[in-house]
Amino acid sequence: MVFNERYWARIDRWKNITLEEFISHQWQATLEKFLGEVVPETFLSSKNSRLAHITTKAEFIQDAVKGRKGAPMNVTITPHILSLIDWSNPVDDPIRRQFIPSESGTLTDHPKLAFDSLHEEVDSPVSGLVHRYPGRALFLATSxxxxxxxxxxxxxxxxxxxxxxxxKPKKPILRRWEQMFSYIENNKELHDIVVSGGDCYYLEADQIAFIGKRLLEIPHIQRIRFASKGLAVSPGRITDASDPWTKQLIALSQAGRRIGKQVCLHTHFNHPKEITWITKQAADFLFSAGVIVRNQSVLLRGVNDNIETMTELISKLASINIQPYYVYQGDMVHGVEDLRTPLRTILDLEKHIRGNISGFMMPSFVVDLPGGGGKRLASTYDSYNETTGVSTWTAPGLPGDKGKRVYTYYDPRPLND
Ligand code: SF4
Incomplete structure (x- = not known):
């Protein structure tokens, strides 16, 4: 990490973009516009035989646009993220793989995949409020x-x-939120609320303040976690003194401390390249203001599924005082079979990394059980047949029927490349 490096200037069209323009979170756009600006006319061929034919700008854009047609997510991306992609080899780049689809890279879905594999909708007593565990709930503030x-x-x-x-969007509107607050107020066993979405970065500062204050006023709520990938994908906003979002987050964190309640930020880095000097400045700023920041990574094939990359990610997070909290096994959702890994990968990563990182900075390597069984340590499976790729789990701590069920995770089909 080189302090003050203008790393975005490696993209020819952005040579004259100032730091102030670059860190503005408003400077972002959609796929074709940015790809047209940043992709070089020719680049290296992929190591993956299915992708090796893509070596020109026109082929890359055509493949991405076709890939988007079948993808479950639209493509929106920040300049920070685009500037971190190695455009001399974009097809194999671990950041490109996370955000820009490729028709040639797409694999047929495993038949057991689902759109809501964690059964969050089923576990929502009120639209947008997922209540699965006894003491905690997920508040989907926006989508x-x-x-x-x-x-x-x-x-x-x-x-x-x-x-x-x-x-099925979760719009950031008061009428919907009031029903969610009312449920939380009436369920005194709830102590922990995760405010997520979507992403809290796309709530207005006064909306974050409103939600935070309402939750802090509820006597039985002890801990609030705001979930946002913003620190990872647009860190400049955190360091922008004129932007009120961070001020409100810090004010809530301090207001919580005064009354013995924790208000934290949970963020989402997946690759060490995502941590730049601007990220460090933003993380340092939050740390000096007393905001606790934890990270939740997703294990992704061709992104962070090897020991060196995952170790570097965890170490870099620790070095900027972001607690490496979870590494998730990829969920069994549609359209991204090329990114899922077998359970064996997460088990091996945990085994090799433990001992190289201080225990208190070691994340939990977990599987969020399909069907709503919640997060379990990957190593606590009840059975795992590596030939069929089927692993089973139980969650006896959950109440009622959920505590008695057997939950099944299916590995992706084996690949040769
Ligand atoms: S993983 Fe988080 S930041 Fe990424 S699209 Fe989903 S909600 Fe948004």
């Missing part, structure tokens, strides 16, 4: 994000409709 991740577990709700998915 808009600063970027759209191809592998989003909430593809059934997040972002605009695509050619293959009609979404």
């Amino acid at each position: 808009i994000c600063p970027v759209y991740c191809r592998f989003c577990t909430r593809a059934w709700a997040v972002g605009g409709d695509t050619e293959t998915v009609s979404k």
